[in-house]
Amino acid sequence: MLQIREKVENNMLWKINADTCSLWWDNLSDKGALANFFPDHHHNRHTTVSEYMINGGWDLNKLAIDFEDRMTNIIDNIVIGDLSLEDFILWKPSNDGLYTNLSSFQVNRDKKQEDVSLGSLWHNCIPFKVSFLAWRACLSKLPFNENLSRFAINEDTDCSYCSIATRDSLQHTFIEGEAAKHLWNHFGSPLVIRHTNWPIRRLLKHWRATTTTNSVHKLIVNIVPLAICWEIWRMWTACRYGDQNKFYIRKMEYHISWTINAAITKAFPTCCFSWPWPNLCRDVELWRPKTVHSHVVAAFSKSIQCSSHNIAEAMAAREGIHQCLHLGFRKFQIELDSQIIVNMLKARDTNNLRLKGIILSSVKAMNQANVDVTYCYREANHVADLLAKNAAGSGNSFQYCLMPNFLETLKAHFTWIIGSYQA
Numbered sequence: 001m002l003q004i005r006e007k008v009e010n011n012m013l014w015k016i017n018a019d020t021c022s023l024w025w026d027n028l029s030d031k032g033a034l035a036n037f038f039p040d041h042h043h044n045r046h047t048t049v050s051e052y053m054i055n056g057g058w059d060l061n062k063l064a065i066d067f068e069d070r071m072t073n074i075i076d077n078i079v080i081g082d083l084s085l086e087d088f089i090l091w092k093p094s095n096d097g098l099y100t101n102l103s104s105f106q107v108n109r110d111k112k113q114e115d116v117s118l119g120s121l122w123h124n125c126i127p128f129k130v131s132f133l134a135w136r137a138c139l140s141k142l143p144f145n146e147n148l149s150r151f152a153i154n155e156d157t158d159c160s161y162c163s164i165a166t167r168d169s170l171q172h173t174f175i176e177g178e179a180a181k182h183l184w185n186h187f188g189s190p191l192v193i194r195h196t197n198w199p200i201r202r203l204l205k206h207w208r209a210t211t212t213t214n215s216v217h218k219l220i221v222n223i224v225p226l227a228i229c230w231e232i233w234r235m236w237t238a239c240r241y242g243d244q245n246k247f248y249i250r251k252m253e254y255h256i257s258w259t260i261n262a263a264i265t266k267a268f269p270t271c272c273f274s275w276p277w278p279n280l281c282r283d284v285e286l287w288r289p290k291t292v293h294s295h296v297v298a299a300f301s302k303s304i305q306c307s308s309h310n311i312a313e314a315m316a317a318r319e320g321i322h323q324c325l326h327l328g329f330r331k332f333q334i335e336l337d338s339q340i341i342v343n344m345l346k347a348r349d350t351n352n353l354r355l356k357g358i359i360l361s362s363v364k365a366m367n368q369a370n371v372d373v374t375y376c377y378r379e380a381n382h383v384a385d386l387l388a389k390n391a392a393g394s395g396n397s398f399q400y401c402l403m404p405n406f407l408e409t410l411k412a413h414f415t416w417i418i419g420s421y422q423a
């Protein structure tokens with residue numbers, strides 16, 4: 001235990017509620033234990049937090065007498081919670097602050113550098129299995145001949161679709177085969193994306209790099225290639241392992257269209273585009289967010305330092321609720337683009353230790369009004385999207401605008417207080 005003590009303690013963050021923590025040995029400030037910071041400082045090893053607290057806060061006078069300024073500043077910045085609750089430990093590597101063996105393993109394993117291009121395969125508007133398949137294809141983790149032969153399984157099979165017999169391979173099935181070429185051209189041509197026999201990873205990157213005119217257009221160039229790969233995979237497995245003996249190209253077109261339509265409807269429920277595909281592409285390129293005629297009361301965006309998107313989302317929600325109450329609203333709706341936070345606010349509690357404090361204080365504020373919480377894809381709320389990008393681009397800026405100046409800036413008319421935090 002002593003051998004791993006240092007590793008473990010650095011990942012344990014103590015949250016002070018009751019005052020029983022050790023001031024010296026517990027990691028209270030997220031920077032490590034004070035004893036490690038100031039090894040030369042003469043101190044009593046058994047000092048507890050309670051000795052330096054007064055009326056539920058830090059006793060700054062006593063701290064100033066006993067410690068130098070730098071130490072006093074660090075201690076003063078440690079937040080003290082609800083005194084009626086017990087102290088608790090937050091396990092830093094996990095998302096919810098609870099200890100798991102998996103998160104512990106992740107801390108200790110040797111990690112490869114993260115590949116950004118693979119991260120963009122995941123999208124909350126399409127089923128997980130579709131993204132997962134694209135990820136496996138990019139890493140060549142699919143049971144094609146070239147991979148099976150590495151395990152001494154030699155089943156040299158030919159492609160089930162092409163008129164000229166061709167050996168089956170990942171590159172042939174997904175990119176170079178007649179069926180694949182047809183689908184890439186069928187869905188790519190109306191978007192002016194020409195098909196080229198590149199490796200699948202480069203081809204997906206090429207689609208994503210296409211210049212887009214609006215958020216629906218962007219969504220489409222992101223998900224169409226994933227939908228095509230998924231459909232090719234479905235047909236291929238049906239031929240290889242099922243009783244099908246050829247690719248049904250019209251059926252594939254139909255299924256891909258269905259996946260695209262479902263994703264657009266999920267992300268932009270108020271938009272309505274008409275098929276067939278070339279018409280939809282034309283309309284999407286010309287699409288502009290609708291102007292809603294009502295009033296902006298206020299808007300804000302903040303760039304903050306926090307460890308996850310969900311914390312930023314929860315903080316934005318809490319601030320939005322407080323702003324509404326402050327301005328005298330007693331019945332309002334809040335839209336969030338994190339289903340997790342929506343669920344927590346609806347349930348009015350969570351067992352996620354990182355978010356519990358923010359959620360409970362939001363709920364406390366919500367109890368003063370009639371609040372409806374709903375999920376909304378961020379790009380579908382044009383103003384919120386603009387504010388989030390603004391916060392990300394402008395660093396630590398803070399904006400808070402009241403009518404009517406903001407109307408000119410946004411060139412659109414919206415109701416509500418619109419807020420955004422960018423972590």
Ligand SMILES: [Zn+2]
Nearest residue numbers: 159162177178
């Ligand atoms: Zn073929």
